[in-house]
Amino acid sequence: MTATPATGHPASPPYPTLFSPVTVGPVRLENRVIMGSMHLGLEDRRRDAPKLAAFYAERARGGVGLIITGGFAPNRTGRLTPMAGTMRSAADVVAHRTVTHAVHAAGGRIALQLLHAGRYSYHPWSAAPERSTSPITPFTARRMSRRAVGRTVADFVRAAGLARRAGYDGVEVMGSEGYLINQFLSPRTNRRTDAWGGTPSKRRRFATEIVRRIRAAEGPDFLIVFRMSMADLVPDGQSLTETLELARELEEAGADLLNTGIGWHEARVPTIVTSVPRAAFTAFTRRVREAVTIPVAASNRINMPLTAEQVLASGQADLVTMARPFLADPDWVAKAAAGTPGRINTCIACNQACLDHTFQNRPASCLVNPRAGRETDPAFPPLPDRSLLPVAPRSRRKDTAPRRIAVVGAGPAGLAAATQAAARGLDVDLFEAGGSIGGQFRLARQIPGKEEFAETLRYFRQRIDETGVCLHLGRRATVPGLLDGGYDRILLATGVVPRTIELPGIDRPNVHAYPDVVSGRVRCGPRVAIIGAGGIGHDVAGLLTEPDPAAPQSPRSWHSQWGVDPDFTDRGGLTAADPGAPARRVHLIQRKTTRLGAGLGKTTGWVHRSALRARGVEGITGAGYVRIDDDGLHLDVDGARRVLEVDDIVVCAGQDSQRDLYDPLVAAGADVVLVGGADVAAELDAKRAIEQATRLAARL
Numbered sequence: 001m002t003a004t005p006a007t008g009h010p011a012s013p014p015y016p017t018l019f020s021p022v023t024v025g026p027v028r029l030e031n032r033v034i035m036g037s038m039h040l041g042l043e044d045r046r047r048d049a050p051k052l053a054a055f056y057a058e059r060a061r062g063g064v065g066l067i068i069t070g071g072f073a074p075n076r077t078g079r080l081t082p083m084a085g086t087m088r089s090a091a092d093v094v095a096h097r098t099v100t101h102a103v104h105a106a107g108g109r110i111a112l113q114l115l116h117a118g119r120y121s122y123h124p125w126s127a128a129p130e131r132s133t134s135p136i137t138p139f140t141a142r143r144m145s146r147r148a149v150g151r152t153v154a155d156f157v158r159a160a161g162l163a164r165r166a167g168y169d170g171v172e173v174m175g176s177e178g179y180l181i182n183q184f185l186s187p188r189t190n191r192r193t194d195a196w197g198g199t200p201s202k203r204r205r206f207a208t209e210i211v212r213r214i215r216a217a218e219g220p221d222f223l224i225v226f227r228m229s230m231a232d233l234v235p236d237g238q239s240l241t242e243t244l245e246l247a248r249e250l251e252e253a254g255a256d257l258l259n260t261g262i263g264w265h266e267a268r269v270p271t272i273v274t275s276v277p278r279a280a281f282t283a284f285t286r287r288v289r290e291a292v293t294i295p296v297a298a299s300n301r302i303n304m305p306l307t308a309e310q311v312l313a314s315g316q317a318d319l320v321t322m323a324r325p326f327l328a329d330p331d332w333v334a335k336a337a338a339g340t341p342g343r344i345n346t347c348i349a350c351n352q353a354c355l356d357h358t359f360q361n362r363p364a365s366c367l368v369n370p371r372a373g374r375e376t377d378p379a380f381p382p383l384p385d386r387s388l389l390p391v392a393p394r395s396r397r398k399d400t401a402p403r404r405i406a407v408v409g410a411g412p413a414g415l416a417a418a419t420q421a422a423a424r425g426l427d428v429d430l431f432e433a434g435g436s437i438g439g440q441f442r443l444a445r446q447i448p449g450k451e452e453f454a455e456t457l458r459y460f461r462q463r464i465d466e467t468g469v470c471l472h473l474g475r476r477a478t479v480p481g482l483l484d485g486g487y488d489r490i491l492l493a494t495g496v497v498p499r500t501i502e503l504p505g506i507d508r509p510n511v512h513a514y515p516d517v518v519s520g521r522v523r524c525g526p527r528v529a530i531i532g533a534g535g536i537g538h539d540v541a542g543l544l545t546e547p548d549p550a551a552p553q554s555p556r557s558w559h560s561q562w563g564v565d566p567d568f569t570d571r572g573g574l575t576a577a578d579p580g581a582p583a584r585r586v587h588l589i590q591r592k593t594t595r596l597g598a599g600l601g602k603t604t605g606w607v608h609r610s611a612l613r614a615r616g617v618e619g620i621t622g623a624g625y626v627r628i629d630d631d632g633l634h635l636d637v638d639g640a641r642r643v644l645e646v647d648d649i650v651v652c653a654g655q656d657s658q659r660d661l662y663d664p665l666v667a668a669g670a671d672v673v674l675v676g677g678a679d680v681a682a683e684l685d686a687k688r689a690i691e692q693a694t695r696l697a698a699r700l
């Protein structure tokens with residue numbers, strides 16, 4: 001590939017398959033990237049339509065081929081939550097026009113997702129193929145009568161017609177992840193013996209009837225996408241034969257594109273968290289692709305252009321669907337097309353600001369891009385995007401009298417503040433005492449399964465160059481130095497230090513602060529006690545028990561660890577899990593009596609807990625720490641004394657703010673602001689740090 005001297009951009013397409021046009025039913029897409037469905041929390045109130053429109057339009061401008069909205073229910077029963085958005089009346093149509101107009105004006109295409117939640121509905125009126133309660137909802141769904149099934153099919157058809165009136169290019173019928181249509185398809189949840197169950201073909205009838213009747217009602221010039229489950233990953237899920245037969249019948253019924261999902265929401269196999277290897281499930285997609293002639297899109301843990309290109313070029317799919325990567329970077333497609341993947345703000349699959357928010361009924365955003373979902377909020381203004389332009393050297397910047405800012409500390413908060421401020425034209429010096437940027441993220445990326453965090457550091461490194469931040473590595477900022485620098489404002493993003501605890505024996509040589517263990521400066525023996533069972537305690541337990549830390553994680557080893565059968569021999573695509581022999585015996589301890597890891601993210605905590613359980617990590621709650629001596633760690637648990645005979649003890653007891661510079665600077669009259677962990681260390685997380693820094697930079 002050659003680069004043109006004027007722009008530095010490649011002269012030939014860097015990802016030839018990804019950027020080859022494709023015809024999907026009635027529409028021609030200029031690239032093979034679909035932005036998949038995400039619930040933003042802006043779908044449910046009509047008054048939020050302008051915000052939703054701004055969100056999608058920004059992604060359409062960024063070049064994505066086709067956008068699929070969050071799920072809208074075709075009737076009241078199918079709503080996921082009591083107030084969830086629907087597409088069932090003329091009033092709905094009006095609100096949606098705001099969205100479709102904005103996307104079309106930005107040159108994009110958009111399809112409405114129709115989702116009936118079935119027994120996943122979080123309200124007492126839920127309905128399903130049979131009376132049942134899912135393991136993830138408290139409500140029991142009633143059994144749908146034959147009439148109710150017929151009416152529901154008609155509701156899907158009516159909703160598709162309304163979507164067309166609202167200006168959508170098509171609809172996506174949501175048939176995966178364990179929602180109603182998937183419930184009809186699987187013997188796990190459909191034991192009916194009428195026309196809608198009893199045999200695989202009758203179980204498929206609900207899905208195929210919906211597609212057939214939408215096609216009949218809307219004709220050939222309306223895009224119909226069906227999102228189907230590649231493998232249910234639950235006991236008694238669909239078989240491979242049934243899955244492939246469904247794909248063929250959907251094509252015959254009139255679907256233009258098969259989008260894919262994997263695993264029901266109640267599956268005990270993680271499918272989207274950061275520890276899932278990239279493109280871990282595309283072998284499943286390939287089989288479906290070989291069974292049909294319409295295009296098939298692959299999804300799940302595809303977040304960078306090279307991965308996407310490899311999936312397409314190797315024939316595993318015709319298109320790729322990504323959702324969260326478009327929260328992280330609306331210009332993902334444009335940056336890939338320009339041959340500048342290093343400029344992509346990569347989704348690290350942490351779920352902290354997106355899915356975890358959704359489960360808490362809060363609007364979704366993004367840890368690495370707090371503007372996501374807030375495109376109309378003045379606190380998160382669009383930045384002049386230099387990312388698609390040649391890098392402007394600092395000396396050629398146009399600003400005549402930039403305000404001078406010092407940022408101290410190049411962890412997530414400092415990086416966000418410095419690059420955002422510089423992008424707005426301010427003159428920024430960023431001081432970092434260490435030899436590289438990253439702060440706590442540098443540690444996090446050492447944890448097996450958190451390698452994606454390195455992408456955020458690569459992105460910030462790139463932004464430093466693009467925005468002209470003057471980075472001083474290995475330079476500890478001092479009070480006199482900062483005062484002499486003549487800065488208009490000093491942002492202290494000096495982060496945190498690991499909390500030290502008072503305990504007899506805590507200064508023994510076999511007691512370590514977690515950074516020493518995570519960074520590899522200290523190697524622990526075969527028996528370890530971890531004091532503190534927060535996010536970092538869990539991470540350290542994962543690191544210390546990793547069966548073979550030197551072996552690179554591959555989809556194959558990951559499938560075996562979680563019991564996924566890529567050969568899809570049995571129903572659901574499951575097999576016996578083999579977590580591997582843990583490298584150490586680990587005890588993970590907290591004083592609270594609550595469930596271990598209760599404060600971890602809703603969508604990720606269970607993955608950590610289940611991985612550690614499989615590796616035999618002993619969780620101890622309600623512990624009192626007594627002392628450390630030659631015998632080990634002495635605890636009081638439930639009124640009884642217990643000694644853990646361990647070789648090493650790792651302290652993961654939270655952090656304290658590091659802000660030594662603050663008081664002297666304030667006393668000297670400097671304009672100083674604390675940001676990130678230096679401001680509040682309690683339950684410090686990068687989401688809060690980056691968001692706070694971004695808000696602050698917008699006000700400078």
Ligand code: NAP
Pocket residue numbers: 499501531532533534535536537538539589590591592599600601604608652653654655682683684685
């Ligand atoms: P944390 O979540 O606040 O946990 C600190 C742990 O230390 C708690 O288990 C606490 O439990 C214990 N502790 C606190 N003071 C103590 C003391 N004086 N003596 C003994 N034990 C003490 O902090 P963290 O683990 O350092 O994590 C920092 C932040 O990063 C958190 O917001 C966390 O959510 C986030 N993070 C999340 C993940 C993840 O979700 N996987 C991973 C890494 C970091 P007791 O008081 O009950 O003993």
Ligand code: SF4
Pocket residue numbers: 324325327328346347348349350351352353354355365366367368369
């Ligand atoms: Fe990705 Fe995390 Fe952002 Fe969600 S919050 S989009 S998972 S980086």
